Amino acid sequence: MLGRSAATVCAKALASADPAAVLRARLDRELAPEKLVRKLRRARHAAHARDLVESLPPGEPVDWAALEAVHAREPIPYWQDVVRTDGVPEDVRLRHAALLPEPGPDGLPGSARLTRERPVRSRRPVPLCADRPRGRAARGGAPHRCGPGAPRGPGRTAARL
DSSP: OOOOOHHHHHHHEEEEEEEEHHHHHHHHHHHSSHHHHHHHHSSSSSHHHHHHHHHHOOOOOOOOOHHHHHHHSSSTHHHHHHHHHHTSOOOHHHHHHHHSOOBBBBBBBTTTOOOOSSSOOOSSSSOOBBBBSSSSSGGSOOOOOTTOOBBTTOOOOOOOO
């Protein structure tokens, strides 16, 4: 089922001589920076702000420079969460690097997104502690921390790394 406004837009588009132009005009209005800022300012919580950004149509250009300019004049609520979403271009994330998450001892779980520290890409396996238990339950819910002398990987020591 379509919502009332979506049904109205579809009816207008089908009734016009050029349905694609009607839909394109509506999409352009929805993606206008002023409209996005208005929606982001009305967001009640961080998850709502993230959902707004994640629900933008893929491949459609968003004027991130205009959004950043508005945020610089008057901060947009939950901007930190907006910048962290997957749909935000990397150059915008880099300009707001102070807002990006810092990776923990295990990096960012399930994510290869840009963080404050760019990981060095290599083909070498990442050294792990030999006595490292697997899973949070095995660690009592706390993240595992290796000491400077802890063995890393099979047959390795911290001194040999």
